[in-house]
Amino acid sequence: MSRIRKGSRVWTGAERLAAAARVMVPNDGGYFTIEPRALFAREAPLEVELGAGRGDFIIARAAAHPERNFLAVELAGTIAQLMAIRAGRAGLENLRVARMDARPLVNLMLPDASVAAYHIYFPDPWPKERHVKHRLFAPAFAAGLRRTLRLGAPLYVATDVADYAEAIFSTLGAAGFVRVDSTAPGAELTGFAMKFRAQGRAVHAGAFYVAGCIG
Ligand SMILES: C[S@@+](CC[C@H](N)C(=O)[O-])C[C@H]1O[C@@H](n2cnc3c(N)ncnc32)[C@H](O)[C@@H]1O
Structure with missing residues (x-):
């Protein structure tokens, strides 16, 4: 009950709501497809983070790459709202936050x-x-x-769970991806990455490309 009360507090306060509204993709039922051009009102390469949490990685990356568009997807409402507040306050024109399940999106x-x-x-x-x-x-x-990746575009993945890494890598292999590198930009920079690194936990990461389309 106290968690519900704590979560609902995130949605109050005019400045917080205005910051979040600048970046939040509306979830009023009007989106059956997401058209990146309509979201950003410009054409630019689109990077997508799925399960972005509080947005530590994607907010920094969007700030470092103003020439690219970024979509941060997070299922948990309170966490998505926190990320949207942080992203809105950062004044980034090239980042949008969608509170939704990554699976129907992809x-x-x-x-x-x-x-x-x-x-x-x-x-x-x-x-x-x-x-x-x-x-x-x-x-x-x-x-x-x-299906949704451009020709030659990378898919970066990291996990601290060894048997999940094995399952992920083999699922991607069966779908035609090859792991060409054992690093990924966010494997050190997300909130969880920083926590796991501080704990000395092993991280299993990879940059994957569709076989025959390595960029
Ligand atoms: C372990 S956290 C990692 C967060 C962030 N990527 C990081 O490294 O700090 C996993 C996140 O994925 C979100 N998540 C879980 N299932 C999801 C789904 N189906 N679609 C989108 N986000 C999801 C969770 O709410 C959570 O914030």
Whole structure:
């Protein structure tokens, strides 16, 4: 109950709401597809972070690359709102936050070949057998990543969970991706990355490309 009260406090305060409104993609039911050009009112390569958490990585990356567009996707409402407040306060014109499930976005809503890079850092591992269905990485999701990536564009992934890394890498392999590097830009820079690094935990990362289309 106290968590619900704490969460609802994030949605109050005129300055917070105005900051978030500058970047939040509306979730009023009007979006069956997401058209990147309409979101940003300009044409530029689009990088997408799925499960972006508080946005530590994507906010810094968007600030460093004003020539690119960025979409940060986060399922948890309170966390998405916190990220939107931080991003809105940073005054970034090239970053939008969508509070939604990454799976329909990738599987259905983004146009073919519309994404110049995906970043997926420390996706929830759902370690219990009966919860495995909640994991992001499944064959349909990997196929969606492949469909929406531009020719030669990278998919960056990192996790601290060894057996989930194995499952992710093999799901991506089966979908036609090859791991060409064992590093990823956000594997050191997200909120969870910094926490895990401080704890000395091993991180399994990779830059993946569709076989035969390495950029
Ligand atoms: C372990 S956290 C990692 C957050 C961030 N990537 C980082 O490294 O600091 C996983 C995040 O993914 C979000 N998430 C889980 N399932 C999701 C889904 N289906 N779509 C979008 N976000 C999701 C969670 O709410 C959580 O914020």
